[in-house]
Amino acid sequence: MGRRERKKAATRQALADAALRLFLDRGYDQVSVRDIAEAADVSTTTVFKHFPSKEALVFDQDTDQEAALIAAVRDRPEGVSVPDALRDHMLRLHADGDDDPGLARFIELTESTPALREYGRRMWMRHEAALAAVIAEDAGAPEGDPACAALARFALETVGFARGRSDSRRAVEAAFDLLAHGWSVAARRMS
Amino acid sequence: MGRRERKKAATRQALADAALRLFLDRGYDQVSVRDIAEAADVSTTTVFKHFPSKEALVFDQDTDQEAALIAAVRDRPEGVSVPDALRDHMLRLHADGDDDPGLARFIELTESTPALREYGRRMWMRHEAALAAVIAEDAGAPEGDPACAALARFALETVGFARGRSDSRRAVEAAFDLLAHGWSVAARRMS
DNA sequence: TAAAAAAGTGCAACGACACAACTTTTCTAG
DNA sequence: CTAGAAAAGTTGTGTCGTTGCACTTTTTTA
Numbered sequence: 001m002g003r004r005e006r007k008k009a010a011t012r013q014a015l016a017d018a019a020l021r022l023f024l025d026r027g028y029d030q031v032s033v034r035d036i037a038e039a040a041d042v043s044t045t046t047v048f049k050h051f052p053s054k055e056a057l058v059f060d061q062d063t064d065q066e067a068a069l070i071a072a073v074r075d076r077p078e079g080v081s082v083p084d085a086l087r088d089h090m091l092r093l094h095a096d097g098d099d100d101p102g103l104a105r106f107i108e109l110t111e112s113t114p115a116l117r118e119y120g121r122r123m124w125m126r127h128e129a130a131l132a133a134v135i136a137e138d139a140g141a142p143e144g145d146p147a148c149a150a151l152a153r154f155a156l157e158t159v160g161f162a163r164g165r166s167d168s169r170r171a172v173e174a175a176f177d178l179l180a181h182g183w184s185v186a187a188r189r190m191s
Numbered sequence: 192m193g194r195r196e197r198k199k200a201a202t203r204q205a206l207a208d209a210a211l212r213l214f215l216d217r218g219y220d221q222v223s224v225r226d227i228a229e230a231a232d233v234s235t236t237t238v239f240k241h242f243p244s245k246e247a248l249v250f251d252q253d254t255d256q257e258a259a260l261i262a263a264v265r266d267r268p269e270g271v272s273v274p275d276a277l278r279d280h281m282l283r284l285h286a287d288g289d290d291d292p293g294l295a296r297f298i299e300l301t302e303s304t305p306a307l308r309e310y311g312r313r314m315w316m317r318h319e320a321a322l323a324a325v326i327a328e329d330a331g332a333p334e335g336d337p338a339c340a341a342l343a344r345f346a347l348e349t350v351g352f353a354r355g356r357s358d359s360r361r362a363v364e365a366a367f368d369l370l371a372h373g374w375s376v377a378a379r380r381m382s
Numbered sequence: 383t384a385a386a387a388a389a390g391t392g393c394a395a396c397g398a399c400a401c402a403a404c405t406t407t408t409c410t411a412g
Numbered sequence: 413c414t415a416g417a418a419a420a421g422t423t424g425t426g427t428c429g430t431t432g433c434a435c436t437t438t439t440t441t442a
Contacts, residue, residue: 007407007408007420008419008420011420011421032396032397032398033397033398033399034397042421042422043421043422043423044398044399044422045399045400045401045421045422045423045424046420046421046422048398048399048400049420049421053398053399054397054398054399118309122309144357145365146356146358146361146362146364146365146366147365147368147369149352149356149362149365150349150352150362150365150366150369151369153348153352153366154345154348154366154369157344157345157348158341161340161341161344165337165340166335167337170337171337171340171341173337174336174337174338174340174341174377175337175341175344175345177338177373177376177377178338178341178342178345178370178373178374178377179369179370179373180373181372181373181375181376182368182369182370182371182372182373183369184372185368185372186365186368186369194438194439195389195390195437195438195439198390199389199390202390223427223428223429224428224429224430225427225428225429233390233391233392234391234392234393235392235393235429235430236390236391236392236393236430236431237390237391237392239429239430239431240389240390240391244429244430245428245429245430
């Protein structure tokens with residue numbers, strides 16, 4: 001990696017770090033892009049050369065969730081259904097927030113800020129097509145099969161559904177209970 | 192109704208009309224709030240006294256969809272399950288767009304504009320709590336029961352899910368097929 | 383009927399973001 | 413090793429959505 005790309009990555013990182021620090025400190029709406037630019041010692045417009053929007057500053061680290069999602073379906077243990085594998089994956093995601101306090105702070109920030117909640121949801125839902133594709137492939141259904149797409153959509157929705165609910169674990173389980181039975185019938189029809 | 196309220200309603204209507212006309216004519220992003228204000232001969236600030244945001248100008252007519260939704264569940268014919276009743280309701284909504292050309296233009300506008308799509312979705316999803324409540328009441332489940340809430344959320348999601356899909360009717364049906372079986376099991380457990 | 387409460391309206395301004403012109407830095411071809 | 417292409421960064425300027433403050437008008441109450 002050349003010096004150029006290293007410097008670019010460095011400014012990008014500096015911006016994301018400064019943004020997160022300021023957001024956690026003062027709250028998202030109380031920090032302007034100018035503040036962030038100044039904290040990272042660059043001009044305001046430079047921020048938008050690195051990030052498409054103010055919200056994108058928060059969701060910098062792309063912890064390739066899509067790959068994990070796909071792996072959860074494809075590499076599930078023998079005898080486990082697709083909905084069950086997805087349910088376990090979602091519950092695991094929830095559990096991650098419980099031990100890492102930094103991640104918990106991050107989640108609390110994104111949940112309490114409407115703009116960030118929406119943005120995060122959009123990012124998360126982008127994986128619908130990819131998830132639907134693995135499900136279809138796994139079930140031997142044609143690409144773009146509505147039942148597979150619906151399962152993908154609903155499964156992804158569960159994390160948004162669980163938020164703000166008193167018992168989020170139970171909410172996820174109830175949601176997947178709803179999906180599991182219908183899926184077993186649909187899957188039987190396919191193969 | 193006093194003279195004051197009449198004038199207020201008049202300006203509000205003038206704004207909504209001007210906005211819709213301009214949006215359909217030039218496209219949402221090509222029309223500024225200042226344009227709309229000028230077309231209705233008021234100042235820019237006045238627009239926001241009547242509507243909370245630019246998007247709200249489009250969704251002016253509140254065709255109380257929530258009541259229809261609740262009625263679809265509560266007044267469903269004997270022997271029809273809740274998911275089936277909701278599926279029929281959603282399919283009926285889709286059919287509405289096919290005969291009224293004005294509504295079709297409106298839908299096309301909201302679907303092709305990202306900001307409007309998001310806003311419309313948020314408005315639509317607001318009914319989740321109310322829908323979950325009737326479902327719970329109907330099933331004899333406690334208020335806030337996760338399974339009922341999940342069914343409400345997923346049922347509302349189906350309209351967003353069907354959009355942009357080649358065969359939207361089939362998409363809705365596939366989605367409800369997924370829900371119906373799981374629901375019959377859950378409902379059995381309750382009563 | 384006078385005063386106070388409430389509602390309507392507008393000006394100026396802020397914050398996010400786009401765009402263009404220009405400078406500086408890094409990479410690459412000869 | 414150097415000239416110049418290419419990319420990164422800066423500055424300035426402007427647009428658009430949205431809001432706070434001040435002002436005016438209408439309605440209500442004493």
